[in-house]
Amino acid sequence: MTRKYIDCREFPSETKCTVALSADSESELLDAAVQHAVTVHKHADSPELRDQLKTLFHDGTPPVEAPRA
Helix, strand or coil: CCCEEEEHHHCCCCCCCCCEEEECCHHHHHHHHHHHHHHCCCCCCCHHHHHHHHHCCEECCCCCCCCCC
């Protein structure tokens, strides 16, 4: 099983979010990413949001340095 992550630093936002989340399973990462998107970024939880978030997952762990924009 490959660890997966999603990194808000890849996407400029008004909040300048620096959160990166990782998990051992895609379903666990999706749950955490949806909770973060809804709570912090004020998105509505929807099937479309969940599908979009899944396309942003990477294998491995988040880099220490912020990704270049």
